[in-house]
Amino acid sequence: MRTFPLTLAAALAATLLLTGCDDDKTGGDDVKNADRKSGSGCALGDMGVEVAAGAAPAAGDTGTVTVTLTNKGAQCSLKGFPGVDLHVKDGTTSVSPDEGAKAQSLTLAKGGTTSFTITYVRGEEGSAKSLDVHQASFTLPGDTNTAHELEWTYGEVARTNGTQASVSGFETSGD
8 A cells, every 4th residue: 555655656756857847949959959850851040141242333233142051950951942032112022043043952961051142133223123122031941931031231133024133042062
């Protein structure tokens, strides 16, 4: 008869210990990615983001904005193109992939990097044939609900027969 109360006490203690565990998945990289399978689609929240620009100096010139992503999570994959939108005062314009570009599949190990480039033609300031872009945003394939926003300080974007901007596919970086 004495084993029952001891067993019950041990079970209660174990239950209290387990309910005291913190289930926060925003802590370190290992905890944050514990619920994501290795090799699954990359999540924007697991990426470090760096932006470098070769801004177009004058209307009609071509400029580039290169976004470098560093995987801080578990191994993941990118299949397709980044989704890029240009934001203007009254709306949003989606940027198409570079003409002739083909979507590739890329696997990123933890610490691995990749980049993509937004290429644009600078528009004439105040022209009806230009988009006064104030912000750009991008998403990753498979994680289209999470966008990273970039302040656009590179001038207006020309629009002749559509927006004069395109986005490259993901390119491998490093070794």
